[in-house]
Amino acid sequence: MQRPKWLDQDRIKSFFLGTRTRYGAIFTTVIYTVLIVIAFVYLYPLLYMFITSMKSPEDLLNPMVQWVPTTVYLENYRKAFRVLDYLRTFLASLQTSLLPSLLQVIVCSLTGYGLARYRFRGKQLLFLLLVATFIIPAQTTVIPQMLTYKRYGLLGNVLSLIIPAALGQGFRSAIFVLIFYQSFLSLPKVLEESARLDGASEWRIFYNIALPNAIPAYVVSLIFSMVWYWNETYLTVIFLEGGIQTLPMQLSKFVQAYENLYPPGTVNIFDRLNEAVKLSGTFLNILPLLVMYFVLQRWFVESVERTGITGE
Amino acid sequence: MKKTRLSRHEIKPATREALQGLAFVFLWLLGFALFTLLPLVQTFLYSLNQVTVTAEEIQLVPVQWANYARALFTDPTFVDLLIEYAIETLVSVPIVLIFALIIALFLNLRFRLKGVFRTIFFLPVIITSGPVIRELVEQGVASVPQLANLTLITQFLTQLPSYLRAPIQYLLTSFIIIFWFSGVQVLIYLASLQKIDPSVYEAASIDGASGWVSFWKITLPALSGTTLVNAIYTIVTLSHFSENKVIKYIYSQTYAVQGGIGYASAMSFIYFAVLLLLIGGIYLLIAPQTRK
Numbered sequence: 001m002q003r004p005k006w007l008d009q010d011r012i013k014s015f016f017l018g019t020r021t022r023y024g025a026i027f028t029t030v031i032y033t034v035l036i037v038i039a040f041v042y043l044y045p046l047l048y049m050f051i052t053s054m055k056s057p058e059d060l061l062n063p064m065v066q067w068v069p070t071t072v073y074l075e076n077y078r079k080a081f082r083v084l085d086y087l088r089t090f091l092a093s094l095q096t097s098l099l100p101s102l103l104q105v106i107v108c109s110l111t112g113y114g115l116a117r118y119r120f121r122g123k124q125l126l127f128l129l130l131v132a133t134f135i136i137p138a139q140t141t142v143i144p145q146m147l148t149y150k151r152y153g154l155l156g157n158v159l160s161l162i163i164p165a166a167l168g169q170g171f172r173s174a175i176f177v178l179i180f181y182q183s184f185l186s187l188p189k190v191l192e193e194s195a196r197l198d199g200a201s202e203w204r205i206f207y208n209i210a211l212p213n214a215i216p217a218y219v220v221s222l223i224f225s226m227v228w229y230w231n232e233t234y235l236t237v238i239f240l241e242g243g244i245q246t247l248p249m250q251l252s253k254f255v256q257a258y259e260n261l262y263p264p265g266t267v268n269i270f271d272r273l274n275e276a277v278k279l280s281g282t283f284l285n286i287l288p289l290l291v292m293y294f295v296l297q298r299w300f301v302e303s304v305e306r307t308g309i310t311g312e
Numbered sequence: 313m314k315k316t317r318l319s320r321h322e323i324k325p326a327t328r329e330a331l332q333g334l335a336f337v338f339l340w341l342l343g344f345a346l347f348t349l350l351p352l353v354q355t356f357l358y359s360l361n362q363v364t365v366t367a368e369e370i371q372l373v374p375v376q377w378a379n380y381a382r383a384l385f386t387d388p389t390f391v392d393l394l395i396e397y398a399i400e401t402l403v404s405v406p407i408v409l410i411f412a413l414i415i416a417l418f419l420n421l422r423f424r425l426k427g428v429f430r431t432i433f434f435l436p437v438i439i440t441s442g443p444v445i446r447e448l449v450e451q452g453v454a455s456v457p458q459l460a461n462l463t464l465i466t467q468f469l470t471q472l473p474s475y476l477r478a479p480i481q482y483l484l485t486s487f488i489i490i491f492w493f494s495g496v497q498v499l500i501y502l503a504s505l506q507k508i509d510p511s512v513y514e515a516a517s518i519d520g521a522s523g524w525v526s527f528w529k530i531t532l533p534a535l536s537g538t539t540l541v542n543a544i545y546t547i548v549t550l551s552h553f554s555e556n557k558v559i560k561y562i563y564s565q566t567y568a569v570q571g572g573i574g575y576a577s578a579m580s581f582i583y584f585a586v587l588l589l590l591i592g593g594i595y596l597l598i599a600p601q602t603r604k
Contacts, residue, residue, distance in 0.1 A: 035423075118332055126337065132348075135587065139562050144351040144355055169340075227437070233554045252446070289439065
């Protein structure tokens with residue numbers, strides 16, 4: 001007697017346990033469970049932040065309202081927008097992250113190219129110094145720099161971030177040098193030699209051959225560099241305070257700035273500072289990064305995979 | 313014509329190549345001298361002096377190692393903060409590494425909606441910044457919800473000696489935040505997972521190795537170098553993070569009346585030394601496992 005096909009033991013077994021070419025149902029379930037749990041860990045703070053920021057003061061006090069606010073309440077954002085002085089600080093942040101990161105990426109790519117394509121003595125030492133710049137805490141170098149900038153009147157000027165970046169000493173430069181080093185190392189030597197035979201100068205070889213082949217490395221580095229400059233608060237507070245106010249700097253003074261605009265005691269109870277307003281501010285702070293990330297994410301992920309970032 | 317030009321070039325090819333290479337790294341070298349080496353030496357000099365900054369000049373009064381002695385033996389908070397920082401770092405590093413490895417292993421599998429999950433898992437790379445993290449911690453989003461407040465757990469904790477209690481309490485209150493420091497590490501693991509030759513796995517499975525065995529015998533050894541890099545990266549980012557308590561304390565002392573630049577410089581160097589010790593310790597722990 002022939003059993004129906006769907007009762008065939010091998011088929012059932014392979015459905016649950018998988019075959020050599022595809023995963024079984026059990027394993028697939030495990031994968032998705034773990035993935036969703038981990039995704040939740042990352043999304044939970046963002047979701048919490050977003051939902052709380054949409055809550056009206058009544059919703060905040062009401063313990064029944066957890067995840068779904070009763071009304072669409074945008075007043076928090078209007079307040080946070082004013083407190084952060086959003087347009088001005090946004091443009092300041094854009095300026096302080098875009099200019100240094102562009103220069104940083106260019107100079108780091110030159111350095112990486114020099115390290116990857118030429119033999120010279122002292123290269124080992126150079127790598128050692130490179131790693132050292134990554135490890136050395138900013139605290140051990142920042143005070144003399146600050147005093148020097150003060151002497152030349154550069155405190156509060158975006159130049160105080162641009163100059164180190166243009167000399168390869170920007171924020172976490174070592175990582176970018178290593179990314180470019182890896183990327184240029186994999187370029188076939190033949191290309192370079194044939195160009196040299198054709199009489200191309202070293203600079204032309206870099207510009208016309210190496211650079212176009214390293215576009216993914218440039219994309220990744222630029223994104224990382226911009227994000228890190230955007231998020232940086234320690235150096236920006238020391239170098240820019242008084243001159244330029246970036247978005248994260250303003251966020252760390254949120255309470256103070258709020259009370260300047262809405263002095264406690266003079267405003268009614270619903271206009272007091274609450275966590276919904278604070279979280280609106282935080283959300284406004286990361287919103288530009290989120291937008292950039294979702295626009296560029298395809299590029300970003302692919303480039304990361306193609307550059308094969310490893311620090312070795 | 314070409315011949316004469318060549319013969320006039322007296323520089324040897326090797327020297328020439330070296331000079332060309334140095335030309336490319338010149339900007340970086342200059343920057344290193346001006347913005348890393350020089351300030352480092354100056355900070356060290358400051359740390360040996362009592363520094364007063366006036367409108368016109370910087371006055372130095374030599375005090376030898378007094379600033380260091382004060383930080384280590386007199387200051388009531390600094391050493392405590394340092395120990396706390398060291399413990400928190402040592403607790404966080406393995407968690408970050410294991411978590412990053414798990415995510416990377418999963419992202420390396422074949423499944424649908426991979427792009428969506430990848431996008432979510434790389435979010436920390438974008439968002440992790442001082443003020444944002446502080447805001448999240450203040451709102452209590454950072455901890456495992458409600459777990460830290462359970463009576464059972466708080467009672468259990470009071471029974472423990474303090475050197476055990478501190479790390480556990482830290483774990484309970486900042487568990488989720490620790491995960492947020494694993495963004496770049498996931499990328500690094502993923503990149504080196506993709507470099508492992510698939511034929512090695514095939515060979516192993518033909519010889520009868522299960523997935524479990526090949527993970528321990530092939531994947532993990534292949535990742536040992538990456539693990540070292542990741543461990544160092546984790547220590548450095550945690551130590552440079554602007555919400556780090558030691559950093560905040562040093563910063564506050566820089567402008568404090570009793571503190572001053574000299575004292576803050578001395579503390580920075582002690583902090584640097586502890587950071588190097590931590591890296592050295594982790595290095596000695598992991599390096600013997602790496603095989604090249």
